Amino acid sequence: MADNGKAVAWFGEVGIADRPTVGGKGGSLGELTGAGIAVPPGFVVTTHAFERFLAALEARHPVRARVEALDAADLGAVTKLSVELRRRVVDEPLPAEVEQAILAAHAELGADAVAVRSSATTEDAEDASFAGLQDTFLWVLDAAETVARVRECWGSLYSVESMTYRLKHKLPEEGVAMAVVVQQMVDARTAGVMFTRSPTSGDKSVITIEGAWGLGSAVVSGEVTPDRWVMGKITGEISVRDISHKHAKQVPAPAGGIVEIELDAPEANAPCLSDEELQALREIGRRIERHYGRPQDIEWAIDKGGRLLLLQSRPETVWSAKEAAPVAETLTNSLNHVMNIFGGGRR
Amino acid sequence: MAEAAKGFPLPSSLKVVPGTEAAQAAYPYYTQFVAEDDQRFWFYNSMHFPEPMHHFDMITAEAAYVALGAFNTRVHVLPTAKGIDHRVINGRVYIGGYAVTDPAEIEERIGEFQQRAFYYYEHWEDLYDQWKDKMKALIADAQALPTPSLPKYEPLETTHTGKGVAANHALLDIYQKQVEGYHRMWHHHFEFLLLGYGAYMTFFDFCKKAFPEISDQAISRMVAGMEAEIFRPDEEVKRLARRAVELGVDSQFTDGMDIDQVLADLDALGNAGKEWLGELETSRNPWFNVSSGDGFYHYHRSWNDDLSLPFAALPGYIDKIKAGTNIERPTDQLVSEREQLVADYRELLDTDEDRATYDQLIGLAHRVFPYVEGHKFYCEHWYTNLFFNKIREFGALLRDHGFWEKEEDVFHLTQYELESAIIDLMLSWGIGSEPRGPSHWPAIVKQRAAAIEEWGKHTTSPALGAVPEHIDDPAIVMLWGITRENLDTWLNADSEPDSNELKGFAACHGVVEGPARVVKSVEEIGRLQQGDILVCQVTNPTWAPIFQKISAAVSDIGGSMSHMAIVAREYGLPAVVGTGTATRRIKDGQRIRVDGGRGTVTILEDEPVLEDA
Numbered sequence: 001m002a003d004n005g006k007a008v009a010w011f012g013e014v015g016i017a018d019r020p021t022v023g024g025k026g027g028s029l030g031e032l033t034g035a036g037i038a039v040p041p042g043f044v045v046t047t048h049a050f051e052r053f054l055a056a057l058e059a060r061h062p063v064r065a066r067v068e069a070l071d072a073a074d075l076g077a078v079t080k081l082s083v084e085l086r087r088r089v090v091d092e093p094l095p096a097e098v099e100q101a102i103l104a105a106h107a108e109l110g111a112d113a114v115a116v117r118s119s120a121t122t123e124d125a126e127d128a129s130f131a132g133l134q135d136t137f138l139w140v141l142d143a144a145e146t147v148a149r150v151r152e153c154w155g156s157l158y159s160v161e162s163m164t165y166r167l168k169h170k171l172p173e174e175g176v177a178m179a180v181v182v183q184q185m186v187d188a189r190t191a192g193v194m195f196t197r198s199p200t201s202g203d204k205s206v207i208t209i210e211g212a213w214g215l216g217s218a219v220v221s222g223e224v225t226p227d228r229w230v231m232g233k234i235t236g237e238i239s240v241r242d243i244s245h246k247h248a249k250q251v252p253a254p255a256g257g258i259v260e261i262e263l264d265a266p267e268a269n270a271p272c273l274s275d276e277e278l279q280a281l282r283e284i285g286r287r288i289e290r291h292y293g294r295p296q297d298i299e300w301a302i303d304k305g306g307r308l309l310l311l312q313s314r315p316e317t318v319w320s321a322k323e324a325a326p327v328a329e330t331l332t333n334s335l336n337h338v339m340n341i342f343g344g345g346r347r
Numbered sequence: 348m349a350e351a352a353k354g355f356p357l358p359s360s361l362k363v364v365p366g367t368e369a370a371q372a373a374y375p376y377y378t379q380f381v382a383e384d385d386q387r388f389w390f391y392n393s394m395h396f397p398e399p400m401h402h403f404d405m406i407t408a409e410a411a412y413v414a415l416g417a418f419n420t421r422v423h424v425l426p427t428a429k430g431i432d433h434r435v436i437n438g439r440v441y442i443g444g445y446a447v448t449d450p451a452e453i454e455e456r457i458g459e460f461q462q463r464a465f466y467y468y469e470h471w472e473d474l475y476d477q478w479k480d481k482m483k484a485l486i487a488d489a490q491a492l493p494t495p496s497l498p499k500y501e502p503l504e505t506t507h508t509g510k511g512v513a514a515n516h517a518l519l520d521i522y523q524k525q526v527e528g529y530h531r532m533w534h535h536h537f538e539f540l541l542l543g544y545g546a547y548m549t550f551f552d553f554c555k556k557a558f559p560e561i562s563d564q565a566i567s568r569m570v571a572g573m574e575a576e577i578f579r580p581d582e583e584v585k586r587l588a589r590r591a592v593e594l595g596v597d598s599q600f601t602d603g604m605d606i607d608q609v610l611a612d613l614d615a616l617g618n619a620g621k622e623w624l625g626e627l628e629t630s631r632n633p634w635f636n637v638s639s640g641d642g643f644y645h646y647h648r649s650w651n652d653d654l655s656l657p658f659a660a661l662p663g664y665i666d667k668i669k670a671g672t673n674i675e676r677p678t679d680q681l682v683s684e685r686e687q688l689v690a691d692y693r694e695l696l697d698t699d700e701d702r703a704t705y706d707q708l709i710g711l712a713h714r715v716f717p718y719v720e721g722h723k724f725y726c727e728h729w730y731t732n733l734f735f736n737k738i739r740e741f742g743a744l745l746r747d748h749g750f751w752e753k754e755e756d757v758f759h760l761t762q763y764e765l766e767s768a769i770i771d772l773m774l775s776w777g778i779g780s781e782p783r784g785p786s787h788w789p790a791i792v793k794q795r796a797a798a799i800e801e802w803g804k805h806t807t808s809p810a811l812g813a814v815p816e817h818i819d820d821p822a823i824v825m826l827w828g829i830t831r832e833n834l835d836t837w838l839n840a841d842s843e844p845d846s847n848e849l850k851g852f853a854a855c856h857g858v859v860e861g862p863a864r865v866v867k868s869v870e871e872i873g874r875l876q877q878g879d880i881l882v883c884q885v886t887n888p889t890w891a892p893i894f895q896k897i898s899a900a901v902s903d904i905g906g907s908m909s910h911m912a913i914v915a916r917e918y919g920l921p922a923v924v925g926t927g928t929a930t931r932r933i934k935d936g937q938r939i940r941v942d943g944g945r946g947t948v949t950i951l952e953d954e955p956v957l958e959d960a
Binding site for chain 1: 425426427428447453457460464465468469545546548549552553556557558559560561562564565568688691692695696697698700701703704707708711821853856858942944945
C-alpha cells in the first residue's frame with residue numbers, strides 16, 4: 001500500500017513490503033489475505049500510531065534519549081527505567097485521533113473477541129533473543145481492553161530484555177517502533193502448526209502438521225503433546241500418524257482470556273484432524289510456500305464450523321540458513337552415477 | 348538378564364525334520380548344506396520360494412541362479428558382486444551372495460563393467476527390441492514341441508520317409524529341448540534385469556538423498572511405465588466384459604458361476620454366444636498366459652489353465668459397464684500425473700546441478716523401466732507356464748504307463764530323476780517289456796508328498812550364520828531388499844509377539860477398515876465380496892482384475908518395488924505387502940485396518956464376525 005500515514009490499516013490493504021509500518025506479522029497476514037487465503041479478518045495498529053503516541057510522551061518527558069543514555073551493564077538502572085517507561089505507555093493519555101482510529105476499527109471489525117499481538121518491524125526483532133516482543137493477548141473481549149492490550153504490546157519495547165538487546169547491539173532508538181495486530185479470534189475446534197519442510201531432516205518434499213484440540217496456544221506453548229502427521233507435500237501420502245494423549249485443551253474463558261480444560265478418553269486419544277482436513281492443510285501449505293517461494297512455518301486453526309483458517313505464516317529459518325550443497329556431484333558421463341549402486345564408487 | 352550376542356543359527360545346526368530324511372537327500376548334492384557353509388551368511392529366499400519346494404520345482408531356483416551368476420560374474424562383470432549360491436533344507440531355499448572384496452579385482456572389474464553395462468544403457472531400446480524378438484522365438488520353439496506320446500507301432504510314414512528315428516527318442520528330445528529352453532529363458536531374463544534395477548536404484552538413491560523422507564511409493568510412481576505387458580491381461584478381461592454387454596450375453600456371468608457350464612451355455616446360445624467365445628479365444632492367446640502366482644511353482648497355474656480369476660472379475664466389470672461407470676485405464680491421465688510428479692519434485696531441488704543430475708537419472712530410469720515391468724510376462728508367466736505344462740504332459744504319459752497315479756505326481760521327481768523315468772519308459776517301449784517305474788516311483792512320490800506337507804508345518808529361520816557388518820551386494824539389496832536393518836528386525840522379531848499390529852512395506856497409501864478375506868489360493872477368489880480386504884500369501888499383478896471388488900490388499904510376501912505394489916498404486920488400492928505373517932495371524936472375517944501409507948495392518952477384533960446370512 002502507499003503509506004498514507006494512517007494509524008490503522010486493514011489486512012486487505014497491506015503486504016510484506018509494508019513491514020516497516022505494519023510489522024512482520026501484520027505484513028504476512030495482509031499478504032495472505034491478498035493471496036485469497038482464508039485469514040480471520042483484522043487490522044494493524046501501525047507504527048504511525050505508535051510514533052504519534054511516542055511524540056506525545058516525549059513532549060511531556062524524554063523517552064528515547066534516556067534509553068540511549070543507559071549503560072547496558074547497569075541492570076539496576078535499566079530495570080528502573082523499564083518500569084517507569086512501561087507504566088507511562090500504559091497510563092498516559094493516547095492522542096485522541098489514535099484512540100478513535102483503534103476504537104472505530106474495532107467497531108467495524110465487529111468481532112466478539114479479538115487476539116492482540118505485537119508485530120515487530122525488523123528481522124532483529126524476530127530473533128528469539130529479542131525476548132518480550134512476541135506478546136500475544138488472546139480472547140480480548142471489548143474495545144477498551146483492546147486499546148489497553150495494544151499499549152501493553154507497545155510497552156514491551158521497553159522491557160529490560162528488549163532495551164538491553166538494543167543497547168548491546170548499538171541499535172539507535174530512532175526508528176524503534178512497534179505495530180500491533182488486532183484480529184478476530186477463532187474459537188478453534190482444533191489448531192496447531194504446519195512446517196512445509198521436515199524440521200528433522202530439512203526435506204522439502206514433506207509437510208509436518210502438529211495439532212491439538214482447542215486453541216493453538218496449547219501447541220505453540222508446548223503444554224499439550226500434539227498429534228503429529230508427516231505427509232508427502234506433492235503426493236499427499238501420510239507416512240507418519242502419531243496420535244498422542246492430549247490431556248487438556250485451551251478454550252476461551254467466559255470473562256476473557258483463555259482457560260485450560262482437562263480432557264478424558266476418548267476425546268484425549270482421538271485424532272484431532274480428519275484425513276480430508278490434513279489434505280486441505282497440505283494444499284494451503286503448498287499454496288503459501290509457492291506464494292513466498294520458500295518453506296514456511298504456519299499457524300492454523302479449524303473453527304467449530306469446520307472452516308480452516310490461517311493465523312500466521314513465516315519463513316522457515318533453521319534449514320534455510322544452511323548452505324545448499326548439491327546432492328550429487330555433477331558428472332560428465334551421467335552413467336557413472338550407477339557406480340554408486342554397482343559398487344566401486346563414482347568415477 | 349545378560350543377553351547373548353544375537354545371531355542366526357548355523358546351517359550345521361539345522362535338523363532335517365524326522366521322517367523326511369530321504370526326501371531331503373533326494374535334492375541334488377550341490378544344493379545340500381556342507382560344513383564349510385557355516386562360515387557364510389545365508390538367508391531364506393521367502394520372496395520367491397515361500398513354500399517348501401517340490402523336487403522338480405527346484406529347477407526354477409537352479410536355472411535362475413545359473414543365469415544370474417553368469418551375468419553378474421562374467422557377462423556384465425559387476426564390480427563388487429558375483430553370483431548367488433543356493434541350498435535347500437526341509438524344502439526351504441537359502442541363498443548367499445559372493446562378494447568381491449579384493450580392491451585390485453574390483454578395480455579390474457570396474458573397467459570391464461563400464462565397457463559392458465554402459466553399452467547396454469546406451470543401446471537399451473535396440474537391445475530390448477532384440478530381446479523381445481529372442482523371447483518370442485524361444486516361446487514359439489516351446490510351443491512347437493509336440494506332446495510326448497508313444498504309439499503301438501511307428502506310423503508307416505516313419506519307414507517310408509527313411510526317418511530313421513523312433514518315437515521313444517522324441518521323448519528325450521522333447522524333454523531335453525524343454526529343459527534347455529527353460530535355462531535359456533533364465534539367461535534372457537538376467538540379460539537386463541540387474542542393469543535395469545541398477546538404473547532404477549540409482550535414481551532411487553538420488554531421491555532419498557535429496558528428499559530424505561520421500562516414500563518408496565512416490566519414487567516408484569515417478570518411474571512407473573504405463574504400457575507394460577503386465578497390465579494387458581486385465582485390459583482383456585475388461586474387453587470381454589464390454590463385448591458380453593454389446594452381444595447381450597452378459598446375464599450368463601454371475602458371481603460363483605460354474606465356468607464350464609457358462610461356456611457350454613454360451614456355445615448353445617447361438618451366434619452371440621459363439622462370437623463371445625471367439626473373443627475369449629483371441630484374448631487367451633497370448634494374454635491369458637499369465638500365472639495366478641509368481642510363476643515359481645508348478646501349481647501356479649495360468650489363467651488359460653484355470654479361468655477362475657478372469658471369470659471372477661467379469662460380473663463386476665459387467666455391472667460397472669451397465670451402470671455407465673468408466674472402467675478404462677486412464678493412460679493419458681496416468682502419464683500426465685507422472686509427469687507432474689516428476690516436475691513437482693524437480694522444483695523442490697535447491698541447485699541447477701541437482702536438477703541436471705535429476706534429469707539424467709530420471710531419463711535413465713524411464714529408459715530401463717519397460718524391461719523391469721515387462722519382462723515378467725514373457726519369462727515368469729508365458730514361458731514358465733509352457734514349461735510346466737510340458738512337464739505335466741510327461742506326467743500324464745508316465746501316469747498312463749503306471750508310473751504314478753496323478754499327472755501332478757511328476758513334480759515330486761527331480762529333473763534328473765524325471766529324465767531317468769523317461770529313459771526307463773523309452774527302454775521298455777523299445778524292448779516291449781514292462782517299465783520298472785511303476786514298482787519304483789509310487790512309494791517315493793508318496794514319501795515326498797508327505798515330506799512337503801510336513802515341511803509346510805515347520806517355520807524356518809529367516810537367515811543362517813553370522814550377520815555381516817554390511818550388506819553391499821547390489822544384487823541382494825536390489826532383488827531382495829535385504830539390508831542390515833532388515834536383519835536386525837528379523838533378529839528382534841521374537842521380542843514383540845502379541846501385538847495386534849503387523850508391519851510390512853507401504854505399497855499404496857490410504858486407510859481402509861473392513862472384513863478380511865484370507866484367500867489361500869486362486870480357487871478361493873470367488874469368495875471375495877465387494878469391499879472385502881484381500882489377505883493373501885503372495886499377491887500378483889495378474890490378480891488385478893479383482894482389485895475392482897476389494898477395498899485393500901495385504902500380503903505375506905513382496906517389497907515396495909514388487910509388481911503387486913506397482914499395480915496396487917496404479918489402481919489406487921491401499922496395500923501393505925511383505926507382512927510375513929498376515930495369512931497366519933489374520934482370521935477370515937476379522938475386521939482389520941490397513942494403512943497403506945505407513946505399511947501397517949491392525950487387527951481390530953479378536954473374534955471373526957459372523958457373515959451376513
